[in-house]
Amino acid sequence: MSSSAPPPPPPNTPRCDAVPAWQALQRHFAQQARHFDVRQALQQEPGRFARMALQAPGVQADLSRNLLDAQAQALLVALAQQCRLDESIEALFGGAALNTTEQRAAWHVLLRCPADCPAEHPAMAQALAQMRASQQAFLDFAQQVRADERITDIVNIGIGGSDLGPAVVVQALQAYQMPGKRIHFVSNMDGDDLGWTLRGLDPARTLFLLASKSFGTAETIVNAQAARDWLLAGHGCAPASAGQGSSLPEAQRQLVARHFVAMTSNAQAAAAFGVQTVFPFADWVGGRFSLWSSIGLSVAMAIGAAHFHALLAGAHAMDQHFRHTPFEANLPVQLALLDIWYGNFHGFASRCIAPYSHGLRRLPAYLQQLEMESNGKGCDWAGQPLPLSTAPVVWGEAGTNCQHAFFQLIHQGRQIVPVEFIVLREKGLGSLAQHRALQANALAQARALTVGKHDGPAHSHCPGNRPSTMLVLQRLDPFSVGALIALYEHRTFAAGRLWGINSFDQWGVELGKGLAKQILASQDAGGSQIADADGVLAWLQ
Numbered sequence: 001m002s003s004s005a006p007p008p009p010p011p012n013t014p015r016c017d018a019v020p021a022w023q024a025l026q027r028h029f030a031q032q033a034r035h036f037d038v039r040q041a042l043q044q045e046p047g048r049f050a051r052m053a054l055q056a057p058g059v060q061a062d063l064s065r066n067l068l069d070a071q072a073q074a075l076l077v078a079l080a081q082q083c084r085l086d087e088s089i090e091a092l093f094g095g096a097a098l099n100t101t102e103q104r105a106a107w108h109v110l111l112r113c114p115a116d117c118p119a120e121h122p123a124m125a126q127a128l129a130q131m132r133a134s135q136q137a138f139l140d141f142a143q144q145v146r147a148d149e150r151i152t153d154i155v156n157i158g159i160g161g162s163d164l165g166p167a168v169v170v171q172a173l174q175a176y177q178m179p180g181k182r183i184h185f186v187s188n189m190d191g192d193d194l195g196w197t198l199r200g201l202d203p204a205r206t207l208f209l210l211a212s213k214s215f216g217t218a219e220t221i222v223n224a225q226a227a228r229d230w231l232l233a234g235h236g237c238a239p240a241s242a243g244q245g246s247s248l249p250e251a252q253r254q255l256v257a258r259h260f261v262a263m264t265s266n267a268q269a270a271a272a273f274g275v276q277t278v279f280p281f282a283d284w285v286g287g288r289f290s291l292w293s294s295i296g297l298s299v300a301m302a303i304g305a306a307h308f309h310a311l312l313a314g315a316h317a318m319d320q321h322f323r324h325t326p327f328e329a330n331l332p333v334q335l336a337l338l339d340i341w342y343g344n345f346h347g348f349a350s351r352c353i354a355p356y357s358h359g360l361r362r363l364p365a366y367l368q369q370l371e372m373e374s375n376g377k378g379c380d381w382a383g384q385p386l387p388l389s390t391a392p393v394v395w396g397e398a399g400t401n402c403q404h405a406f407f408q409l410i411h412q413g414r415q416i417v418p419v420e421f422i423v424l425r426e427k428g429l430g431s432l433a434q435h436r437a438l439q440a441n442a443l444a445q446a447r448a449l450t451v452g453k454h455d456g457p458a459h460s461h462c463p464g465n466r467p468s469t470m471l472v473l474q475r476l477d478p479f480s481v482g483a484l485i486a487l488y489e490h491r492t493f494a495a496g497r498l499w500g501i502n503s504f505d506q507w508g509v510e511l512g513k514g515l516a517k518q519i520l521a522s523q524d525a526g527g528s529q530i531a532d533a534d535g536v537l538a539w540l541q
């Protein structure tokens, strides 16, 4: 969306609790569905697995182990229809100003449009052209760096959406990573993060990628300054003071320009820091949806431009599925409806993500930001307090590690936690026997949750009837990973629209940032303004 063409307004669609299907679901839940027994359903309902198996690009899903009967499923689809979710989906693809508190579109789907993607309207044609030029520039640069043997270490400095997306993808696609280059991610304000990362690195062979949409995030700026000091010190120069980048002596300026590049929407601030190579992206790219933009530069450096295009192709295929598949077979929509069913009817407060894949071990952390920052909201887009729960608490850990940690609670604890298993058909490194055992463990956990155990001493009983979903990827390749992440993006968007939420802002994050500044000022003033309630500050002096 170019700045000269204001995005169209979002559609005025109803919230989920304002449509007739909501009341019908409440009645169905109270009268019948809360007693639903998935063990029995799996035994007695012929074709349940086939009926509840969904096929999306790169991802197959088995929903049959969920606490969902045919009537609830039909009513949930009716709910999505009555909320006119199709209009919201069209608005996303049409670049409407869905981010109502910041009057911005959320047009990340445009970033994965293939070269022959037609522009839907003139503003989109302009945005596409700009996007293509900046995409080509950062992919070309990634190829150059890959070919440059002098660079051995690439350090991405960013936080939140400027860290988690690229970090999870680089880790997931380790098999595609070129040898001879190490990619590091530094996010935490704690100096140990950067400090330990830089230990043993050669300043002459290190390239820093400053990833920050705003180029104003405290953690990123502090780490960038410390990295610049390290670079200068490594070349025998004194540290530069904060913000001094553009007024450094010429030799030092050149050094900074050679070793730092930035991916940002705020090119001016990056230039003031001393960065001369900037890969911009449009302000309609939200931070947690930005890995497809130049924020994904570390990914492109790790796997190369061709594989980066395959990642985009996977996401685009999921976009098409989301946009064009009827709700009954639409995987992101079905997963969003499950969130509504579990959160608003069953009252389950959290969802566990268990990827049975070492490569996907950071996916839970990524999804925590995507889902909880997007939909952890308490008021709707009209400014009304929401009388219903929104995003579940998302948590998890890779399998089989999770089995030896918190799965005990999921099997026998008092609260019910729907689990999302992610399993790969094809093995990575390691033997086929290892891979089969990994798969068997995921299937065993899902079955154990369903059937439970009802004999033997009481302490060994497991109630069973605990819900789970199984997502199956062919293998951990760029296409499948792109599709998987886009699946979660769209699920989050669909659930947010049904709850009446603006999924694209994050005002709750701002409060603490402001208070941190105040506390820092108080520390700088010797703690003289410490309030009684902040006695701990005195302990820390």
Ligand SMILES: O=P(O)(O)OC[C@H]1O[C@H](O)[C@H](O)[C@@H](O)[C@@H]1O
Residues within 6 Å of the ligand: 159, 160, 161, 162, 211, 212, 213, 214, 215, 216, 217, 220, 287, 288, 373, 506, 509
């Ligand atoms: O990319 P940046 O502007 O540095 O923002 C980094 C992150 O920080 C913010 O506080 C938000 O919580 C995130 O949504 C964002 O991704």
